[in-house]
Amino acid sequence: MNNTIFYILVMAVVTYLIRVLPLTLVRKEIKNSFIRSFLYYVPYVTLAVMIFPAILDTTASPWSALVGFVVAMLFAWRGTSLVNVALLSCLSVFVVELLLY
Amino acid sequence: MKTNLKEWKSGVNNGIPIAMGYFAVSFTFGILAKQAGLNPFEAVLMSVTNLTSAGQFAGLTLLSGAAAIVEIVMTQFIINSRYFLMSFALSQKINPNTSIFHRMTMAYGITDEVFGVSIALPRKLSPYYTYGVMSVAIPGWALGTLLGVISGNILPPRLISALSIALYGMLLAVIIPPAKGNKILSGLIVVSMGMSLIFAELPILSSISSGLKIIVLTFVIAGFAAIVFPVKEHAYE
Numbered sequence: 174m175n176n177t178i179f180y181i182l183v184m185a186v187v188t189y190l191i192r193v194l195p196l197t198l199v200r201k202e203i204k205n206s207f208i209r210s211f212l213y214y215v216p217y218v219t220l221a222v223m224i225f226p227a228i229l230d231t232t233a234s235p236w237s238a239l240v241g242f243v244v245a246m247l248f249a250w251r252g253t254s255l256v257n258v259a260l261l262s263c264l265s266v267f268v269v270e271l272l273l274y
Numbered sequence: 275m276k277t278n279l280k281e282w283k284s285g286v287n288n289g290i291p292i293a294m295g296y297f298a299v300s301f302t303f304g305i306l307a308k309q310a311g312l313n314p315f316e317a318v319l320m321s322v323t324n325l326t327s328a329g330q331f332a333g334l335t336l337l338s339g340a341a342a343i344v345e346i347v348m349t350q351f352i353i354n355s356r357y358f359l360m361s362f363a364l365s366q367k368i369n370p371n372t373s374i375f376h377r378m379t380m381a382y383g384i385t386d387e388v389f390g391v392s393i394a395l396p397r398k399l400s401p402y403y404t405y406g407v408m409s410v411a412i413p414g415w416a417l418g419t420l421l422g423v424i425s426g427n428i429l430p431p432r433l434i435s436a437l438s439i440a441l442y443g444m445l446l447a448v449i450i451p452p453a454k455g456n457k458i459l460s461g462l463i464v465v466s467m468g469m470s471l472i473f474a475e476l477p478i479l480s481s482i483s484s485g486l487k488i489i490v491l492t493f494v495i496a497g498f499a500a501i502v503f504p505v506k507e508h509a510y511e
Contacts (some may be wrong), residue, residue, distance in 0.1 A: 177316050178316060180337055180343070180346055181316060181319055181320045181323065181333070183347060184323075184329065184330075184333050184346060185323035185324050187354070188324055188325075188326055188329055188354045189381070189382060191351070191354050191357045191358045192354075192357045192360075192361050192382065192384045193361070193378055194358070194361070195358055195361035195362035195365050196365050196378075196380060196381045197378060199362060199365035200370060202366060203366060206505075207500050207501065207504065208500075209366070210499070210503070210504045211497055211499075211500035212359075212366055213500075214499045214500060215492060216360075216363060216389070216390065216393045216449065217449050217452075217459055217462050217466070217496075218462060218466045218492050218495045218499070219356055219359065220386065220390055220445050220448065220449050221463045221466035221470070222467070222469070222470040222488050222491045222492065222495075223356075223386060223470075224442050224445055225470055225471060227442075227474075228442040231439050231442060232435045232436070232438055232439055233431065233435040237435070241442075241443065242442070242446075245443040246446055246450060248447075249446045249449075249450035252451055252454075253447070255288055255391065255448070256287070256288070256291045258443050258444060258446065258447035259294070259440040259441075259443040259447065261443070262440065262443030262446075263294075263436045263437055263439055263440050263443065266435065266436045266439050267432065267435075270432060270435060271432075
């Protein structure tokens with residue numbers, strides 16, 4: 174096995190262990206109020222931290238990304254379906270970039 | 275059996291925007307993988323076995339820099355440690371009787387986006403729902419990688435740029451609707467984004483890797499919220 178493939182597999186094992194341990198080891202419903210509350214808040218905090226400001230670097234220009242961000246926020250707030258929020262966000266970026274360049 | 279199929283279809287449906295976004299991101303990954311000297315097989319192998327954007331991009335840098343194995347393990351551990359918390363949260367979202375086989379299979383698919391749509395379900399999570407999401411998202415990720423490596427210039431940059439925001443759009447569609455009319459969640463999202471911006475911009479803090487930043491801010495902000503605003507019973511389901 175060459176070095177590159179060995180490294181790729183090591184990365185995969187580390188990543189899988191992180192993913193599999195809690196899900197297989199925590200087999201019961203947790204009663205502790207602090208942990209329950211903490212886990213309830215985790216998705217909101219983690220995903221919010223990941224979205225902003227990283228979203229501004231994803232497209233060809235921070236301005237198109239900003240517009241895509243605002244559009245996604247507005248439609249998500251209005252309860253538009255997940256698929257449509259994603260599509261409208263893409264569309265707005267595409268249109269802004271057509272105007273920019 | 276009928277419900278399993280229904281759950282699977284519902285997962286496929288929500289997996290489509292994820293697959294689109296993955297395609298765009300992994301296409302870019304494929305281009306960079308080629309530049310880093312990986313052949314198509316190695317690049318696709320990395321995508322299929324690792325299934326994580328930030329970890330793979332970092333992996334490329336380390337591979338082309340001939341890093342030590344310890345360094346690679348530590349980097350992946352830090353960048354991907356958020357999956358530990360996501361997996362932990364999912365352990366409470368599924369039925370406690372869920373078999374070890376389902377748990378191990380679902381675990382492979384825990385990415386930010388698959389986690390996002392799974393945790394956002396207004397009911398207990400069925401493994402088949404997550405499988406539905408995975409069954410379109412993972413091929414999207416693999417196919418994008420393959421095309422990126424073998425033909426980096428086949429897709430117009432404009433299209434890639436527009437598609438790249440899809441993942442963020444759908445993550446927003448996961449966290450924003452429950453925050454509507456909920457002051458605590460709305461406040462937490464604003465604080466999280468604000469702190470994340472500060473960490474990204476302040477010169478002293480900006481040297482912290484993004485993986486470390488995510489895990490530190492999650493512990494601090496979600497931990498603080500759990501102490502100050504404990505969640506009432508059953509709110510989690």
